[in-house]
Amino acid sequence: MYIFRLSLFLLTTTVASAQLQLQPLNAAVLRGSKARFNCSTTQPPSVMNWMVNGRLVITILEASGVFNFTDRFSAQNFTTPGDYKWEFIISNVQRDDAGEVTCQVLGGAPQLATLSIQESGSVEIVGGNQTKTEGVQTEFQCRAVGWFPEPSMSWSVNGMANSCNRSSVAQGNLFNSICALTVTAVKNSSVQCLVSVPALSTPDTSTVFLTVEKLAKRDQTVLIAVTVAFSAAALLFLIIYAIFFFCMRRKKKSSYQEEIRRARIQSQIRTPSTENVQGQDNGGYIRDGHDGNTTNGVWYTNHSDKHQMTGILFDDAHRKHRHMTIV
Structure with a gap:
């Protein structure tokens, strides 16, 4: 004192x-x-x-x-x-x-x-290491807990700095902060979250690794073989279909012509002949007799509704006489 x-x-x-x-x-x-x-x-x-x-x-x-x-x-x-x-x-x-x-x-x-x-708290990348397929977008989340004042946060991917969209919540006299990073999986990478306050000479960090699984390259030989086989199958199908279609049309046409021919033949059979029947045997002759030497017969031919021809046949010895009456 x-x-x-x-x-x-x-x-x-x-x-x-x-x-x-x-x-x-x-x-x-x-x-x-x-x-x-x-x-x-x-x-x-x-x-x-x-x-x-x-x-x-x-x-x-x-x-x-x-x-x-x-x-x-x-x-x-x-x-x-x-x-x-x-x-x-x-x-x-x-x-x-x-x-x-x-x-x-x-x-x-x-x-x-x-x-x-x-005060410096803890820093952690949530989820740890990740394995993703090539080309897939991947999100990392960094969490800083128990810092004062509100810390600055950033990302580093393979040594390249990336910005950070930070959000913080006060808990008593300390701050809890979260920062997210979205990257596209291109190659294996080291992902680092950096958290700092002015009192730190170097930031506190947390590091994880992103492992990228590349898509398997298709064998070009197999691809070409599959393409050729598919094309050949498609061509064969088209050829078979064309042959089948051609045969069906031909069969249908042949059937149609056969029907016409049959109809024509039937029409000729049903229609009487218009040729001159003079001097020809009457197809409608009916034999009628009692002995072997003389035979009487009657025959007729209709030429119209108004004419009728009848006749009697006599057999005399070896000669035959035909008498005809026209009414």
Whole structure:
């Protein structure tokens, strides 16, 4: 307490001006790690005070050395000729350490820096490795859980950067984020999700592998053989169909001609002959007799409805006489 009062008294009774420089002015560190700030002057400081969010945590006296008020805060001397430098260290930083860090020396104005405490969570590509057929679209989903502040996310496919459409949800003081990537399966690839906050020097990553199964190439010889066989079968079918169609038409035509011929023959048979029948035997002759020497017969021929011819045949010895009466 005495040291604290003395340092304040010395700071308020400035007798000379000193140039003071504080670095870095903005620092981002992960929770649980160390934060470091450097404060240097052009003149040897009689008193140097370090404060966090307005709370005095270390006093450095030129004659007595370093007085710290908690084990998490310490200082190291890196003074060189012409440059009086002290490094202020905060170990195992916590979220309530975030805010202003102040360095002030006797004879100089206070210098302010900003400390940001961040947290890195987990990163995982959901589903792990994938095997897809060539040409198929594949989706990968990266999940970042327990980060602060909201992390930046990106993808890398075979070392080539890809953008990420991120969506985040706050859970308490932390963020859970999801990012999706859609790629076409072209070749075997290494797919990497990168998640980062400013406090990380390198992003946290998760890596999976995409295995692409190529489509089997068809044997051209087999394809040609199948094509030729199919074409030959189709041609043979067409030839058989053409022959069958031709035969059916020919048979149908032959049947039609045969029917005409039969009809013509029947018509000729049914129609009486118009030729001159004079001097010809009457086909309608009927024999009628009682002995072997004389035979009486009657025959007739109808030429019309008005004419009728009858006759009697006499057999005299070896000669035959035919008498005809026309009515």
